Amino acid sequence: MNVAIEVQNLRCEFRVRTGLMSAEKRVVAVDDVTFSIAPGSVLGIVGESGCGKSTLARLILGLLKPTSGTVLVDGKRLFDLDRKARARLIQPVFQDPFASLNPRRRIKDIVALPLVAQGTFSRGEIERRVGSILERVGLSAAMGERMPAQLSGGQRQRAAIARALVLEPRIVICDEPTSALDVSVQAQILNLLADLRRDLGLTYLFISHNLAVVEHVASEVAVMYLGRFVERNETDALFREPGHPYTRALLESVLTPEPGKGVPDIGLGDAMPDPANIPPGCRFNPRCRIAVERCRHAAPAPMFRAPAGMVECHLA
Amino acid sequence: MSALLEIEELQVGFGGRTAAVRGASFRVEKGETHCLVGESGCGKSVTALAVMSLLARGGQRSAKRMSFAGTDLLSLSDREMARLRGNRMAMIFQEPMTSLNPAFTIGSQMTEVLTRHKGGTRAAALDRAAELMGRVGITAPGMRLGQFPHQLSGGLRQRVMIAMALMCDPELLIADEPTTALDVTVQAQILRLLATLKRELGLSILLITHDLGIVARVADHVSVMYAGEVVERAPTAELFRAPQHPYTRGLLSCVPVPGRVQRDKPLGSIPGVVPAIGPGFAGCAFRSRCSHADETCAHEIPRRQAGEAHDYLCRLAPQSAEPQPA
Ligand SMILES: Nc1ncnc2c1ncn2[C@@H]1O[C@H](COP(=O)(O)OP(=O)(O)OP(=O)(O)O)[C@@H](O)[C@H]1O
Ligand SMILES: Nc1ncnc2c1ncn2[C@@H]1O[C@H](COP(=O)(O)OP(=O)(O)OP(=O)(O)O)[C@@H](O)[C@H]1O
Ligand code: SF4
Ligand code: SF4
Ligand SMILES: [Mg+2]
Ligand SMILES: [Mg+2]
Numbered sequence: 335m336n337v338a339i340e341v342q343n344l345r346c347e348f349r350v351r352t353g354l355m356s357a358e359k360r361v362v363a364v365d366d367v368t369f370s371i372a373p374g375s376v377l378g379i380v381g382e383s384g385c386g387k388s389t390l391a392r393l394i395l396g397l398l399k400p401t402s403g404t405v406l407v408d409g410k411r412l413f414d415l416d417r418k419a420r421a422r423l424i425q426p427v428f429q430d431p432f433a434s435l436n437p438r439r440r441i442k443d444i445v446a447l448p449l450v451a452q453g454t455f456s457r458g459e460i461e462r463r464v465g466s467i468l469e470r471v472g473l474s475a476a477m478g479e480r481m482p483a484q485l486s487g488g489q490r491q492r493a494a495i496a497r498a499l500v501l502e503p504r505i506v507i508c509d510e511p512t513s514a515l516d517v518s519v520q521a522q523i524l525n526l527l528a529d530l531r532r533d534l535g536l537t538y539l540f541i542s543h544n545l546a547v548v549e550h551v552a553s554e555v556a557v558m559y560l561g562r563f564v565e566r567n568e569t570d571a572l573f574r575e576p577g578h579p580y581t582r583a584l585l586e587s588v589l590t591p592e593p594g595k596g597v598p599d600i601g602l603g604d605a606m607p608d609p610a611n612i613p614p615g616c617r618f619n620p621r622c623r624i625a626v627e628r629c630r631h632a633a634p635a636p637m638f639r640a641p642a643g644m645v646e647c648h649l650a
Numbered sequence: 651m652s653a654l655l656e657i658e659e660l661q662v663g664f665g666g667r668t669a670a671v672r673g674a675s676f677r678v679e680k681g682e683t684h685c686l687v688g689e690s691g692c693g694k695s696v697t698a699l700a701v702m703s704l705l706a707r708g709g710q711r712s713a714k715r716m717s718f719a720g721t722d723l724l725s726l727s728d729r730e731m732a733r734l735r736g737n738r739m740a741m742i743f744q745e746p747m748t749s750l751n752p753a754f755t756i757g758s759q760m761t762e763v764l765t766r767h768k769g770g771t772r773a774a775a776l777d778r779a780a781e782l783m784g785r786v787g788i789t790a791p792g793m794r795l796g797q798f799p800h801q802l803s804g805g806l807r808q809r810v811m812i813a814m815a816l817m818c819d820p821e822l823l824i825a826d827e828p829t830t831a832l833d834v835t836v837q838a839q840i841l842r843l844l845a846t847l848k849r850e851l852g853l854s855i856l857l858i859t860h861d862l863g864i865v866a867r868v869a870d871h872v873s874v875m876y877a878g879e880v881v882e883r884a885p886t887a888e889l890f891r892a893p894q895h896p897y898t899r900g901l902l903s904c905v906p907v908p909g910r911v912q913r914d915k916p917l918g919s920i921p922g923v924v925p926a927i928g929p930g931f932a933g934c935a936f937r938s939r940c941s942h943a944d945e946t947c948a949h950e951i952p953r954r955q956a957g958e959a960h961d962y963l964c965r966l967a968p969q970s971a972e973p974q975p976a
Contacts, residue, residue: 350793350801359793383805383832429804429831430745486691486924510804513830514744516690516860517904521919528916543833546906550913573909587834588908589863593887597841597867608789 337406338505338537339394340370344403346389350610359610363389364400365561371554373504376531376538378552378569380545380584384609386561387541391509394539396420408504418452425498427491429510434494435482442468442478445496452501463500471496471526488519492526499530505537512547524551545588549573554643557581560607560617567643577645579622616648624649653677654822654854655701658715662693662700662878665708669927670696672878678822681848683855685865685886687901688875689924694858695744697875698824701856702741703731719821737767740820742811742828744858749811750799756810757795764817775817782813787839804831812840819851826858841868862905866890871959874898877924877935884960892970894954894962896940934964942966 346364363386371377379387392398394405396412405412407423415423425448428434435444442464449460468478471492482490491511498506508527512520524547530536542548548555549569556566557578565578576582586600602621607613613620619629628648636644655678662671671693678684686694700711701723716723718739723731735741743749751759760782761775776795783791786809799807808831815823823844829837845868847853859865865872865886872889874882874897882895893899900920911917922939933948934940940947946965955961956968 348801350797381833383809383836384803385833388803488690488923510831514690514827516688516901517862517906518901518920519690520860521904521906521917525916525919543831543837544906545834546908546911549908550906550911550917569913583835584833585908587838589834589838589861589867590907591862591866591890591902591905593866593890595867597838597845599842600835600838602835602839610790610793 336372337370338373338375338408339539340406340409341394342368342404342406344368344390344393344405345401346386346393346398347401361609362561362612363609364393365612366403367561367563369556369563369566371537371539373537374531374535375553376540376551378548378555379539379541379558380543380548380555381558382560382580382607383543385558385607386609387558388509390558391426391507391539391541395424395426395507421448421451421503422501423503424505424507425501425503427494427498427506427508427511429513435490435497437482439481440478441473441480441482441485441493444482445478445493445500448497448501464496467496467500470499470530472522486519488515488523491515491519491523495523495526495530499534502534503536505539507539507541509541510543511540513543520547527551545573545584557584560609560612562617562646563644564618564647565639565643565645567639567645568641571639571641571643577639577643577650578618578647579624580618616646618647652680653717654680654719655856656715656717657697657701658713660697660700660711660713660716662696662705662709662711663929664706664710666929669929669931670709670878671700671711672927672931674873674875674878674880676873676880676883678854678856679870680821680854681852682870683844683848683857683868685869685872686856686858686875687860687862687865687872689877689897689901690860691924692875693878694875695826698741698826698856698858701824702735702739703728704735704741733767736763736815736820737818738820739822739824740815740818741824742808742815742826744826744830750807752799755796755798756802760795760810760814760817763814767818778817779813782816783810785843786813787836788813805833805836808832809836809840816847820853822854822856824856824858827860828857829859829861829864837864844868862902874901877927879935879963881936881964882960882962884957884962888957888960892956892960894956894960894966894968895936895964896942896966897936898962900939 344367348361350359350361393400446460446464449455473492512523552569555569555572556563559580565581583600583602615631616629616634619625634646634648636646639645658675660671660674663669699705760779764775780791869886873880876897882898904918934951937943937947951963953961953963
């Protein structure tokens with residue numbers, strides 16, 4: 335089977351109580367999402383804050399149970415695999431390496447942890463693998479002896495990448511891996527991820543708010559809005575000819591380094607969408623500049639969009 | 651205009667080993683947005699925390715001068731400082747999770763700030779919290795006020811932090827990477843809100859960010875830090891038009907711009923890493939990575955003037971050239 339990740343009709347709801355007296359509300363964080371990623375390619379995911387990107391990442395990592403739908407990783411049903419088997423297949427790199435690295439352990443012990451947890455590697459083998467992965471991500475052996483607080487943000491992110499790769503997984507889920515880093519260190523980390531992908535044949539799911547970064551690393555991009563993929567296409571096509579009004583709004587909101595231009599108001603309004611209260615019809619209609627009558631009661635179905643994508647908009 | 655915040659020769663060390671900030675000087679004028687940029691680990695957050703008297707244990711600060719609205723911050727007692735903090739000067743922290751208490755609801759944390767400093771009823775404070783949440787683009791504030799931090803997405807938490815910092819109408823807002831977890835449309839909304847507060851209430855903002863797109867669009871002045879020093883200061887347009895310090899030039903050359911990225915090439919970066927700087931380090935801290943370095947760079951470096959409000963720390967004479975890779 336030639337897909338690395340296959341996600342079918344994935345849905346995830348949270349029940350939220352808003353006060354002692356008030357009724358429970360359902361937050362639909364991921365709403366009927368279907369896609370696949372070919373081995374060795376990179377699917378970039380962009381979208382509104384709170385639209386469900388991290389929830390999707392946690393579902394695919396098996397850290398969260400979906401309300402319905404299936405996740406196939408390397409052709410196997412994710413929930414048929416035990417934790418150890420899952421760890422050998424798929425690993426995360428999160429935004430904040432400081433929060434995800436145990437502050438009281440040395441870097442080399444943190445990186446060794448996934449190997450130790452497998453229970454099948456000898457001491458010597460663990461040492462050898464940790465040494466080689468640290469070198470691969472550009473950390474010296476001396477850095478391996480340090481505590482997380484003694485490293486810079488960029489070095490900590492390298493350590494988090496080393497930990498994710500030490501088991502040689504096939505797939506890496508990156509949730510805003512460089513958001514906390516300055517542009518130069520960000521470039522170093524992204525170049526490293528690109529090299530590793532080429533050399534080890536890795537597949538990435540890559541979540542980021544930085545559209546230039548996504549344009550650079552992703553082979554395909556999905557745009558998420560209120561729990562759904564509203565557009566997906568090959569990277570060049572999506573950036574050149576965005577089909578969905580929300581995708582266009584995202585692209586127009588990018589702040590290029592041009593002084594004096596100010597911050598654009600792209601007319602989305604200040605009313606953010608509420609995942610506990612998804613509007614009827616097209617979920618984007620209250621904020622859409624070109625909405626027509628039909629958008630208020632009929633939800634648009636996914637339509638093919640050249641060269642190899644889809645879009646959910648009546649007017650695309 | 652008189653400076654609202656004045657920092658002269660700030661030094662911060664941790665346990666005598668790390669010199670995190672080494673003589674940083676800059677000033678934030680009343681009603682301006684001043685951006686602090688620089689490499690990860692160069693001391694931006696530590697500088698902000700030193701101003702707020704919130705350094706981690708073991709952190710020692712000293713300065714020639716550190717004043718806020720004419721008040722000498724160095725001589726304030728802990729209690730006097732606590733009265734300013736969150737009130738007349740507020741801070742948005744880089745890691746929202748470390749500054750939100752996981753055990754309390756968003757609502758109780760937001761109202762506590764206001765009632766502690768300004769008194770008033772809890773109901774009034776809740777109204778104010780809900781209003782500010784709306785302004786930072788959070789819908790259903792009623793539901794969010796009743797939730798705990800872990801139930802919010804990263805971007806929601808960041809917006810809660812922003813709303814919380816604005817609860818007491820501060821004169822100075824120190825915002826440490828306030829929009830990193832936000833998508834670009836929400837980011838634009840928040841930056842427009844800050845611009846409105848600046849215009850209408852004369853809010854001054856010290857904005858720490860590594861996003862040079864934001865710097866270009868919102869800053870009046872920029873200070874560039876490298877290894878604990880402010881290596882260049884300039885009005886924004888001038889910094890982008892004629893950057894002087896080789897580090898600033900390198901930084902500007904690695905900004906990826908959508909629509910202009912070359913997919914098959916590696917992204918531009920400044921080779922090498924910031925050196926570990928212990929006490930007694932002399933000379934230019936950028937010299938191990940600088941293509942213009944020579945032996946004079948190991949000695950004291952002059953601060954040169956490139957314009958009326960534009961200076962930089964480098965032996966090279968001012969140039970009017972366009973940015974080029976360092
Ligand atoms: N444990 C939880 N309990 C209740 N609601 C949750 C929980 N986790 C996430 N949510 C809700 O699900 C929605 C999606 O959250 P998610 O973290 O996936 O967003 P995101 O797209 O990653 O956002 P961001 O870009 O801000 O990180 C949000 O409305 C969030 O409040
Ligand atoms: N509590 C601490 N103990 C020891 N060293 C510290 C402590 N806090 C910060 N440092 C060190 O001080 C230096 C400056 O850190 P700071 O957090 O200010 O960097 P920054 O410029 O904010 O970086 P980033 O862009 O990654 O947030 C770093 O070398 C860091 O390791
Ligand atoms: S379907 Fe209608 S409301 Fe939805 S994005 Fe398209 S035009 Fe806008
Ligand atoms: S002082 Fe020397 S090493 Fe430092 S930036 Fe200038 S030329 Fe480069
Ligand atoms: Mg997220
Ligand atoms: Mg910082």
